[in-house]
Amino acid sequence: MVATLQQLADVSGAELRGNPELEIQRVFPIDLAEEGDITFLSNPKYLSKLQDCRASAVIVAPGLDVPRENLLITANPYLAFAKILTFLQGPAEAGRGVLPGALISDSAELADSVTVHPGAVVGENVVVGPGTVLHPGVVLYAGVTVGADCLLHAGAIVREGCCLGDRVILQPSAIIGADGFGFAPDGASYYKIPQVGIVVLEDDVEIGACSCIDRAALGETRIRRGTKFDNLVQIGHNAEVGEDCIMVSQSGIAGSTKVGNHCTFGGQSAVAGHLKIGDNVTIGGRGGATNNVESNQMLTGLPLMPHREWLKMSMSLPKVPAMRKELNQLKKRLAELEAKFSEE
């Protein structure tokens, strides 16, 4: 898609300097951009790179002295880049309807403007809102509700009775509503506890590839508005994750834990079950929460500690073998001195 610089200014809310009629075809990074592209400068330290850049226009922060004719000036160039990229990508696949090879139950209710690809399977009494796209191999079990303008990629599976809000994105093979991991010990072996609750994904939630959000034993597992999960993330049954949280790949939250809003979980981090995590909590990569966490903290390690303390500790630990030796030498020297002193 081609757009004028004026259109891109409008889309991104940026101030335009230069030729509003300039035609732009792509957004591209500084080092790869060609004529006809717009690029962006999100970090002033790369300013020098602009000298050799062939882009026709640049998105920059205000106050930078950029010797270029065509600029979009905005306080958040990275966000403007994202908005322009979205615009240039064009609208999502328009409503193509139910394509041949899709398998739809008679009792399902699909809005007119959906797209259901070949090989997608829609179960009994499913409801799918307008503008939603189901890719091949998507499976919606009986009684699932999917809102408007959702994008469910191939192999995404939503089990019985689960609810997705509007603009929810499931990456390929995201698994919504598998059984929670619950068993009652029966002397020697384990008796399965039926998991009869559901999963609710609120509006604007995105779930990564092969990430698993388990259904509740009773009641619901809930992921609140705007929260984004990377790939291979695990959420246990009856957990709740607040609004606008970020979970990076291979992290996990165990059952019944409640997480507040605006939290971030680094890669391979973990939270044990039945805990409360406050708002604005950041847990670093590989961090592990084994106790409740108050709001507004940045923690790392297992057990968790303030990030700076963890850094200091990490630097010291390799020195422990040498410290043991020193400690033994001191002990010997002190004993010698004590002996000499008492001899006197």
Add this chain to the structure above:
Amino acid sequence: MVATLQQLADVSGAELRGNPELEIQRVFPIDLAEEGDITFLSNPKYLSKLQDCRASAVIVAPGLDVPRENLLITANPYLAFAKILTFLQGPAEAGRGVLPGALISDSAELADSVTVHPGAVVGENVVVGPGTVLHPGVVLYAGVTVGADCLLHAGAIVREGCCLGDRVILQPSAIIGADGFGFAPDGASYYKIPQVGIVVLEDDVEIGACSCIDRAALGETRIRRGTKFDNLVQIGHNAEVGEDCIMVSQSGIAGSTKVGNHCTFGGQSAVAGHLKIGDNVTIGGRGGATNNVESNQMLTGLPLMPHREWLKMSMSLPKVPAMRKELNQLKKRLAELEAKFSEE
């Protein structure tokens, strides 16, 4: 489904006190239960919650003084809860046969009472036992054997020649029998070793969503009766896991390791390859076994150590930077004292 209190007493093996004709519709937690529900008190410390509870009946342990008219009394209320929940859920989907849109090889042998959903694919010479349900997107490769009353959820894949016992449950996208990770270094690059063995899942095994049990190079990878895996678990080729084990999400066991019975592996824990783990071993979350482990131990950490030792160590480690400083001060003071002493 509605049941009388007498039926629920029979199902759970509990002693009934009160009205055997009382009709119960649901099991629900103490704080959410309504009239017509049965609830359960698994922990005596929540006894006070019963005062405001609206449930019509309560499952309790013997010896508790519960001022309620309708009780089911049993030594294991949690197990009784699970059994009653199973009963109220009703029987699994009755044998609906091969539904339109299922793709079944002519040479497959399906028992009359199976259910095969649209979009499931059954390969050549597959055998499926009575009462088994295959959800959409299940793929059984050639020569697979599945026992009776199994439940294979959407996207579960069983590769060629693998065997599932009775009452096996595969959560969505569980992968049984992918190639083991075996390569022979060939100077510069890697030559793939064909993985011609199989996977055997014995009776009552459950495999979580996106968990992967690799086929053996030669011979078999075996998961024994009653063992349960959570989501995103990895089992390497030729591994064996004993009976009634539990593996929590994102844990893994590398190739050729043999695990005994009644072991528990915490979330994100790992066991290296070619090891022996005894019976009744518990490895805590994030623990990592790099050596054989004798039976009857509870271990944590990397390397593993007794859980209590790990706790003590963890509390001490953040103090190492301060210890280093102290050690240096002591050294200086000792040197001064030594100097003074020798001056005399």
Add this chain to the structure above:
Amino acid sequence: MVATLQQLADVSGAELRGNPELEIQRVFPIDLAEEGDITFLSNPKYLSKLQDCRASAVIVAPGLDVPRENLLITANPYLAFAKILTFLQGPAEAGRGVLPGALISDSAELADSVTVHPGAVVGENVVVGPGTVLHPGVVLYAGVTVGADCLLHAGAIVREGCCLGDRVILQPSAIIGADGFGFAPDGASYYKIPQVGIVVLEDDVEIGACSCIDRAALGETRIRRGTKFDNLVQIGHNAEVGEDCIMVSQSGIAGSTKVGNHCTFGGQSAVAGHLKIGDNVTIGGRGGATNNVESNQMLTGLPLMPHREWLKMSMSLPKVPAMRKELNQLKKRLAELEAKFSEE
């Protein structure tokens, strides 16, 4: 398949000693081999096991005194074993064409000798090379290119525009080209950055079950020739992994990181984003790279350190609680001595 010992010598490049006409049916391990099998001795310490071994022939390294009539002698018995196993397994499934129940777009170009199983879905403008096999539930989005002699197992998904070279293997539910995890903070919430780049898997790459290789934001994520990933591995957007690398299960590489050739990443290890890892780097299981890594190193731990140093440190850490006590005792004794000395 049955082969003569001569054929197996030719296939493996080994020197034949004994009867070239001897017929061999299987390769099997020493302890399980029967008459008609060939076995292999990759480790001389198992030489004594050969006494009771019933195999008809043995693959051995030169210089070993093996009292057997029929031998294949080669410097790399393990590699010879792999080559013979491949040969005995017979050729891959011959080109069976598009089988009934496969869903192929009219605009897709499939070579004559492909095999497309029931339930596989091939999107618009896809190109698939000769000899390639697509199992049930494989989904190729629009514009995907797949080379010759590839093997895509059930549930493997390749999203729009991604490119696979020749002889690429995707294990079940490998996910190629899911959206990279990129969002621009927009004050309170997150604005999705469209991920318009692709993934390129070069020749001879193998991706494990439920492993996820994210598409680039702009440009490409690239996995170079001969690299092999185990199951449940995560590769972030715009990452590059060099030739002949190995990533063991549940490991991950974050976005924009560049990895050299011949690197090995242990199970559950991780590399942070925007880093450079040299050639011939080995990161041990659970290791975590938070900084660039120079070539030719073997590192472990978080933060990374030389493997030996990590081992020494690990042995010392459990002693820190006792060291703290000793340190306090020394402090007291020293203070006493100082006091006595100053009294004099």
